[in-house]
């Protein structure tokens with residue numbers, strides 16, 4: 001570690017490289033003695049040097065650094081001044097007592113700088129002095145900045161003085177309104193509405209936005225009163241504010257007499273150029289309903305880019321679906337425009353109306369394949385047994401993988417429709433793996449002796465993929481009944497098949513003992529994944545008969561097989577394994593050592609405890625830590641028989 | 643065997659990364675190479691690593707984290723991890739407008755200055771060079787500018803990257819047509835030999851470039867790179883958080899000789915990172931100069 005003295009001498013070097021390195025080290029070492037030299041460097045004409053000093057001062061921080069930087073605010077050079085401001089914004093929050101007096105300085109610039117810096121303070125102690133500046137400072141720019149800063153601090157304590165400042169001139173009003181919106185205090189609503197009558201059009205529109213953002217219901221009546229008399233652009237803003245405040249409860253909360261009027265205003269606002277106004281109008285209309293409104297919203301949705309405007313599209317579809325089965329959706333489904341048809345399907349998928357199923361089935365074959373895919377996905381979810389013929393027809397006639405998948409899972413998983421067996425089984429030869437996979441699960445769902453026979457025959461083939469599918473399916477449908485095939489599969493040349501056969505055999509472990517014997521033979525498998533699977537299954541189907549085999553697996557060549565075995569022994573608290581487990585503590589692979597320690601912690605008991613104490617003195621930090629955690633675990637365990 | 647079951651729920655189910663595991667892995671990655679994986683890339687990480695976990699037969703991301711620390715194959719796995727979190731996308735003459743400014747204005751100026759001083763040692767650093775297209779492009783440009791003089795100059799392009807795998811490809815120097823798509827056609831016969839369907843960098847050009855592994859988060863290693871007149875670090879710092887960007891860009895500044903230039907990717911910015919360089923605006927490109 002470099003010490004500060006050495007660093008100080010670097011900081012007086014004429015070489016800029018040395019200065020930069022010195023500054024870096026001073027920052028890393030939090031070397032406070034370097035502050036005066038670093039502040040000097042901030043004035044350097046070499047920007048590289050300046051910046052290194054800047055970074056270092058930020059790292060050092062504290063009173064020392066802040067008071068040394070403050071005088072730079074009076075520098076004649078703008079970059080130096082701005083650099084100082086920036087440092088103080090980061091560091092000043094903790095050193096308010098050094099900054100607050102500057103609000104009373106004679107120099108207007110300094111007062112502006114101080115107001116600005118205090119805005120980053122994130123400290124309630126800055127509020128009162130800033131309020132004082134906001135209300136009393138003779139200089140408009142100071143008052144403006146004080147309001148901005150009160151807004152950034154964002155504490156309700158500032159609401160009162162900001163409300164008062166609404167009477168200030170327009171320039172200050174801007175920042176006051178923004179600050180009030182950020183703070184969102186109820187008392188500000190009256191202050192802002194009152195100011196509307198004597199403010200410029202720009203300020204009025206800012207106030208409307210602010211009221212909308214604050215979301216306080218109190219503002220609604222006040223806003224409604226101004227609608228009639230406002231020009232369209234302003235009225236659209238009011239519409240947006242009201243929707244934002246009331247949300248979906250709009251219809252119930254609006255006075256009856258106002259509703260139809262308001263709906264008309266919403267339709268107008270749908271045409272506004274501002275997206276936010278449009279979005280509010282959509283939300284409002286979704287709540288109020290009407291085919292004309294749905295058509296307007298649909299037309300906006302159909303102009304969006306499905307990639308770029310994903311989020312917006314999603315929320316518009318949500319709104320559209322809340323309006324139910326509207327006319328515009330029927331038309332789009334029948335029309336030529338595929339993009340529109342897709343939007344309609346996507347919307348209908350969220351509409352719960354008994355008519356939807358029929359509408360989608362009828363339009364299926366008229367549409368192109370992209371639309372068909374999404375129609376059938378929806379139908380597979382919502383349709384019932386009445387749609388069997390429709391789906392069977394698709395399985396027979398369609399060629400698209402995605403469409404076939406939806407049809408397969410509907411007929412298989414959902415309806416278990418046995419007459420579909422031929423067609424589904426044929427799909428196991430499909431060119432795409434994902435189609436094969438869905439078809440396989442569909443066949444498994446249908447089950448039955450005939451289906452099993454098909455797979456038994458399939459297992460006799462030479463294609464390993466077919467055999468894998470057969471083992472998987474037979475294991476799922478009836479492992480006990482197919483045990484002979486599964487036994488043979490345990491010896492299959494493909495490790496993947498052996499693994500699946502193991503899993504199938506394991507599914508029997510609750511009702512018979514054959515599984516263990518079969519499993520054990522695979523503990524010597526040449527493939528480590530297969531051996532791991534065996535150990536894992538012994539864990540899931542644990543019985544004391546498995547223990548000798550597990551102890552054997554502790555000496556497997558593969559470290560991960562060891563790790564899995566340790567997990568199983570720990571999980572089942574196999575006390576008699578402790579002597580063998582302790583032997584693994586001396587393993588060249590640290591992972592094994594750590595897992596051994598964890599295993600001992602899980603098993604518990606005095607001899608595990610003693611072994612752990614011995615390793616807890618290890619030089620290796622991680623091993624020591626693992627041992628301590630394991631010991632703590634044993635100690636936390638309620639007393640138990642040993 | 644096909645991938646039939648690998649992605650299905652038949653064995654093991656889907657691998658999800660928990661928040662705690664994500665934070666653990668993210669901090670590990672950051673400590674290793676300075677790349678900050680933002681929260682919104684969590685699913686990307688989960689998705690891309692799920693296959694690694696399956697292949698290694700690991701149960702969860704916590705085990706993967708252990709694997710990266712302790713397994714005898716951890717080094718190899720670390721490079722795989724780097725491959726997952728970075729993209730190595732690159733090509734010859736990537737961003738032609740920027741390279742045009744480089745060739746016609748910057749390199750011409752730097753070489754002009756050197757001639758005045760009688761200095762013929764030109765050093766260029768291509769940091770994050772990926773499979774080598776960028777440093778070889780720079781070699782071509784230098785050769786085009788120096789022409790017959792090239793032999794009398796001492797030119798070296800230091801090309802570095804985090805990933806050994808890309809460096810291996812770079813050292814081979816064999817490329818397909820696609821990666822040449824924005825390369826001026828007349829240059830091909832001058833600098834490449836035909837190798838079946840592919841193109842092989844000519845030895846005279848290859849000897850200008852020296853490749854080496856270097857992790858940009860290793861401050862000491864960065865200090866050891868020979869000082870250069872030009873630093874290219876394009877489309878690399880996008881992976882870094884601001885603090886790491888500051889450190890890396892600071893190191894390039896220190897590496898550059900006064901009057902030298904740094905070039906970054908066209909979508910990258912130094913805003914809030916450094917003010918030390920003087921940005922010089924050209925049509926279609928900004929060059930960052932370390933003033934003398």
Ligand SMILES: C[S@@+](CC[C@H](N)C(=O)[O-])C[C@H]1O[C@@H](n2cnc3c(N)ncnc32)[C@H](O)[C@@H]1O
Nearest residue numbers: 675728729731732770772803804857858876877
């Ligand atoms: C997208 S490529 C850019 C290649 C080339 N510069 C270009 O612009 O075409 C980004 C490269 O940065 C490398 N990289 C990412 N993080 C790195 C680090 N910490 N240290 C060194 N190289 C890194 C990656 O390995 C990758 O090859």
